[in-house]
Amino acid sequence: MKAILLKNNTLLIFLLLFIGSALLSDSFLSGNNLANLLRQTAPIGLISLGMFLVILTGGIDLSVGSIVACIGVTFALLSYELYYSAGLLLSLAIGLGIGAISGYLIAYQRVAPFIATLAMMTIARGAAFLFSKGAPITVGEHSAAILALGSAxxxxxxxxxxxxxxxxxxxxxxxxxHILGRHIIAIGSNEEAVHLSGISVERTKFMVYAISGFLAALAALLMVGRTGVGTANIGVGLELDAIAAVVIGGASLSGGRGSVFHTLLGVLILGMIGNIMNLLDVTSYLQQLIKGIIIILAVIFQKNQK
Amino acid sequence: MLKLTHITKSFGGVKALKEVSLEVRSGEIHALLGENGAGKSTLMKIISGAYQADSGQVEINGEVLSGNNPHLAKLHGISIIYQEFSLVPSLSVAENIYLGQQQGSWIHWKSMEASAQALIQSIGFELDVRKKVEELTVAQQQVVEIAKALSQDVKLLILDEPSAVLGSQEVKKLFSLLNKLKEKGVSIIYISHHLAELLAITDRITVLKDGRTITTVETREMDKNQLVNYMVGRELSSMYPEKKTKSFDAAKLEANHIESIPGKGAVSFHLHRGEILGIGGLVGSGRTEVLERLFGKGSTRDAQVNLDGKKVSLKSPRSLVKQKWAMLPEDRKKHGGILGRSIKENISLANLAALANAWGFISVSKEKKAVQELIHKLQIKIGDMENPLSSLSGGNQQKVILAKWLHLQPEVLLIDEPTRGVDVGARAEIYQIIQNLADSGLYILMVSSDMDELMGLSDRILVMKNGQIQGELQRADFSEERILRMAIGAN
Structure with missing residues (x-):
């Protein structure tokens, strides 16, 4: 048991936080709160999984937070025009498309991932404000089924x-x-060797950003499902939370190393930090400060144990 | 000046060094010879303070270094130059030489550059010290490394495979530099697989095998065969596979208008099925570039390649792999394998489609079976196929890369330096594998800087100089002198 924990620092951090939270607040372990914690974590979790794949290839995706806003607004607008399922699918497709544009720029035009996704981040956010005219849009009645995603x-x-x-x-x-997965990990470890093994590095990278865009769109739908509103202000800084979760999960930002399970734990760790501070009535400004400190401690802990 | 007594070092349960003793005299060039895994690197790291010995002592000029560490070793004038240089590419020569040595917070550019210039001149080289290191040739970078070591009042210089990156002209320059240092009283430990070099430059040779000192001998009393015997207990002549005299059939690989160095014209040649065509020449003669063009790297606008009458597309490595071409690159770590991933994943990488279903899901059992077969076929010595590639010796790593390509069942195999950084024992095995592949009907094109290897393995040799083919030799006409004359354009 001790060996498992020492090998899995992320798991250890998770358990410490979990036990600590349970001791600090009686309501933390209530079914209601845990369900709530999962509900709040789900969107950022989806985004982090996409981010994890991108980071595995040695890249970064800054556009995900803006995609969340853009798709939220898009879905809300479409809910007045289309059937619920059509709006849902079209929203996911648009997310996939935005990711695919980043992927195209990075893989085929050799734009640095940071730059390409920074541009897409601005574009998607701008589009969200443009389409919504800056106002929150309530989802149309015959698409109210979206609320099930948030509450059911x-x-x-x-x-x-x-x-x-x-x-x-x-x-x-x-x-x-899967072959694609193998290629993703291999590219993050040694891109040139993969290229010289006759594998299309371009296609693999393209796919990864498309997947990240798709998952960001899915996250957007979950968030709309919670509030029933699409708004351009939402999701600011989500990309940074996702990167933090991946890093807490022990993945290397230079690519090639990391575990999905630990990324999920990273997401839950971040979620718990927020959750327990809410339960303890810590003000949101102080929350940010404490969250940052805990991220630093978690990462240092990760490093030292290695 | 340096005395190691009864050094023992274990990693986990494995004893890397067992009671190793070594004495290096002042102003001596001392070779350390041994197969990969013999313990050379571990020993060097103990001298330079990167590792601590479990028992035994390191003594320098009569003073015992207890609790050695890199800083302490440096204070005692020990400097080590690894195969991979530790220079900062984007900084100038002068900055690199004095990196970490500046006094105070301000850089005095003029005095720094002047003393760097003086230092480099004092060892007999001309270099613009304002040039960035990334603009230098590998040989020049090595000069900078040595100058850097000298700037810190070095007494013992350790060179790990210094000639691996150099052409034969540059090796000569390196040797004259080492001799100059020797005259100044600097002791040098020289690690290399190249027996000819050791015989040419060193005073004494210590042979390590399986973590033990086998012997220390005076170089002038040695020849190649004796050294190989010490290393592996094997005669040199048995290194190369037997060549059957064979007549090739009509099937041909024709390569026309391959431009290796831009602006230096193009080369054309052909190669038979089952033939090993060697390409010799100095580093920079365009040999490697010919292979690169044939594997879809760089400009191939005018190039025309036909395999058995069919046109070959040189669009990208990917298109060539699809046409069952394979390339064993010179730089195994950068271009060949993925060191951090498992042996299994490295072997299956280039042909995963053969192991997966229509949806791209890899069959675990198929993959294991295929990898197991290749490991067996090439006699790769591994613990477990899930271990990372980096856990293997150079020779076994090279075999893994070969296995990766054999899984593809290639028709054409391009090889750039088949045994760089591979120990003698594994070399013989790799030569045999390559010969077997040729006998089974592959087209093999091989670049090598090692004359013995080039002549031992090739059926025919092309010698390149300055982007052009300088001459061609049939097996019966092979001689080191002829190849060298062509390579330097003195034929």
Whole structure:
């Protein structure tokens, strides 16, 4: 047991925080709060999984927070024009498309990932404000079923959490058993060797950013499901939370190293920090400060144990 | 001046060094010879303070270094130059030489550049010290490394495979530099696989095997065969596989208008099925570039390549791999393998599609089986196929890269320096594998800087100089002198 924990620093941090939270607040362990915690974590979890794939290739995706806003607004607007399912699918497709544009720029035009996704971040945010004219848009009545994504539960587990776990499983399978996953990890480890092995580095990178865009769109739908509103202000700084989660999960920002499971733990760690501080009535400014400090400590802890 | 007594060092359960003793005299060039895994690097790291010995002592000029560390070693004038240089590419020569040595917070450019210039001149070289290191040739970078060591009043200089990156002209320059240092009283430990070099430059040779000192001998009393015997207990002549005299059939690989160095014209040649065509020449003669063009790197606008009458597309490495071409690159770590990933993943990488279903999901059992077969076929010595590639010796790493390509069942194999950084024992095995591949009907094009290897393995040799083919030799006409004359344009 001790060996497992020492090998899995992220798991250790997770357990320490979990136990600490349970001791600090009686309501932390209540079913209601845990369900709420999962519901809040699901969108950032989806984004982090996409970010994890991008980071595995040695890249970065700054556009995800803006995609969340853009897709939220898009879905809300579409809800007045289209059937619920059509709006849903079109929203996901647009997210995928935005990611694909980043992917195209990075893979085929050799724009640095930081720059390409920074540009897409600005563009997507701008589009969100433009389409919504800056005002929150309530989802149309015949698309109100979206609210199920935010509130429904199956066997007491929030639907959004189930979606997160399904995507987690898919990413896990992708990396372990699929050709694309192998290529993703290999590229992050030694891009030139992969290129010289006759593998299309371009296509692999393109796919990764498209997946990240798609997952950001899915996250946007979960968030709209919670509030029933699409707004251009939402999701600011989400990309940084996602990067933090991936790093807390022990992945290397230079690519090639990391685990999906630990990334998920990283997400839950970040979620718990926020959750317990809410339960303890810590003001939101102070929360940010404490969160930053805990991220630093978690990462240092990771490093020293290695 | 340096005396190591009974050094023992273990990693986990593995004893890397067992009671190793070594004595280096002042102003001596002392070779350390041994196969990969013999313990040379570990020993060097103990001298330079990167590792601590479990027992035994390091003594320098009569003073015992207890609790040695890199800083302490440096204070005692020990400097080590690794195969991978530790220079900062974007800084100038002068900045690199004095990196970490500036006094105070301000840089005095003029005095720094002047003393760097003087230092480099004092060892017999001309270099613009304002040039960035990334603009220098590898040989010049090595000069900067040595100058850097000298700037810190070095007494013992350790060179790890210094000639691996150099052409034969540059090796000569390096030797004259080392001799100059020797006259100044600097002791040098020279690590290399190249027996000819050791015989040419060193005073004494210590042979390590399996973490033990086998012997220390005076170089002038040695020849190649004796040294190889010490290393592996094997005669040199048995290194190369037997060549059957064979007549090639009509199937040909024709390569026309391959431009290796831009502006230096193009080369054309052909190669038979089952033939090993060697390309000799100095570093920079365009040899490697010919292979690169043939593997879809760089400009191939006018190039025309036909394999058995069919046109070959040189668009990218990917298109060539699809046409069943394979390339064993010179720089194994950068271009060949993925060191941090498992042996299994490295072997299956280039042909995952063969192991996966229509949806791209890899069959775990198929992959294991295929990898196992290749490991067996090439006799790769591994613990577990899930271990990282970096856990293997150079020779076994090279075999893993070969296995990766064999999994693709290639028709053409391009090889750039087949045994760089590979120990003698594994070399013989790799030569045999290459010969077997040729006998099974592959087209093999091989670049090598090692004359013995080039002549031992090739059926025919092209010698390049300055982007052009300078001459061609049939196997019966091979001689080191002829190749060298062509390579330097004195034929």
């Amino acid at each position: 539960t199956i066997l007491g587990i929030p639907v959004s959490a189930i979606i997160l776990f399904v995507v987690f499983a898919l990413v896990f399978i992708l990396l372990k058993y």
